[in-house]
Amino acid sequence: MNLDILSFENVTFTYDTEDGTVLPAVAKVSFAIQPGEWVALVGHNGSGKSTIAKLMNGLLFPQEGSVKVMGHTMSEETLWNIRSQMGMVFQNPDNQFVGATVQDDVAFALENNGVPHAEMVERVHEALHQVKMADYKDHEPHHLSGGQKQRVAIAGALAMRPKLLILDEATSMLDPQGRMEVIETIRRLRESTGLTVISITHDLEEAALAGRMIVMNEGHKHVEGAPKDVFKRGDELTGMGLDLPFAMRMTHLLQEAGVGLQEEHMTEDKLVDELWKYYSKA
């Protein structure tokens, strides 16, 4: 079991509210993530995804169960060491930009962890290269697009050379172009460094890119598995307020309309491929 980079064991968390206790935001959730995986955590708004993210890096502590990261149980003592090994990117590109310029922002975590100056310069440079933002190092945040700001935020996390990167709805405030940039960056990073990624999203299109999906519903873990298996539960997912990827909905509609497609398609490219084949056969 020590192989897991991160694991939740029966984790329950309820927010303190003024009107007494309410439903737990996260209830008896267990899962484990192995090094090198890309896991998508999906669920409707308010299903407990962000709460899980906060439990992952000790912004919150579970009332029941335990959170383990790289073999250490999350506690006040292990907290800062754990945090230095995991990067986290949030939803709003503006609200996580601390530095005055791109390179200052990337250096922020390094400064906090007391990295010597010479090494800091090197790591900032390297991280900016990894997200292809090196040309923008002296730019101020208000001159960057949302997608660029998110890439800077990713660089800020990468500068710490983390083992794990968590993205909490990091693409949900971006335009399609910005989303593409961020997703492409993650994909490339995983290829070149084998980084473990947990991406939290309510967009199943994005989740389809991950190796594994964990679906949350009202604080409970609903199902877990490879995207193509999870997507087989089509109506169940739409019933929980999730939108199936466009290619899948299209496939279903075509099949209903009597077009004899053989497979379920998660990406548009694959659907288009089969349509071509279908067309040339017909």
Next chain:
Amino acid sequence: MMEKMIFGRFIPGDSLVHRLDPRAKILFVFLFIGIVFVANNAIGYALLLGFTLLIVFLSKIRLYFLINGLKPIFILLIFTFLLHLFFTREGDLLFSFWIIEIYEEGLRQGIFISIRFLVLVFMTSILTLTTSPISITDGIEILLGPFKKIKLPVHELALMMSISLRFIPTLMDETGKIIKAQMARGSDIGSGPMKERIKAVVPLLIPLFVSAFKRAEDLATAMEVRGYRGGEGRTRFRQLDWRLADTLSFVLLAGLTAVLWYFRT
């Protein structure tokens, strides 16, 4: 008018003055403020004015640009000048008409005070025009470093300053958006009597405040996640670099002081 106002603005450039260490520039301006008071006669003030123009020249900021940008300040300057001119009643009477009487001492005082005011405004403007806000913050943080011993939260103050500077454009954008959103809902900002206009600001400020608090909360979370634990044990990415030119600038200032002292009466 606010567009042209340059008091407190930064104009990137690559002059000798731009390249000086922010610590040197801040100290320089502070010392200069003291030194200005050494001058007490025509030669002294002429020297001050000459010195200031030399610095303006070295900073490669066009004098016209500087004067144009400081127009609102000149109104204040002229006002002070006139005040001294009309209300000082010492020395010989130079001019008299109806109830206006101008004395020699009044004219002298008026000119001297105006020059003093002018050189101070020029010098501080050059400081901010040639130093990015973030460098000024860095400079202040290091200069105030010794005060950490008496528990002055120097690092926190500097961080507050730099974050405020960082968020000014963001919040300005947001204000613009809120104004448009309120206008789209039929609110009329910027016209009508004063009372109405003040009232119209409320639906602008409330959403702005709500969002600023949300931003503050998000930012705090993002900082914590990135390992921020206060100033203890932190290293600095921005390094300041004190060079020969910085030391020489103080030699220049010492020279000015010596000459002023020599001519002082």
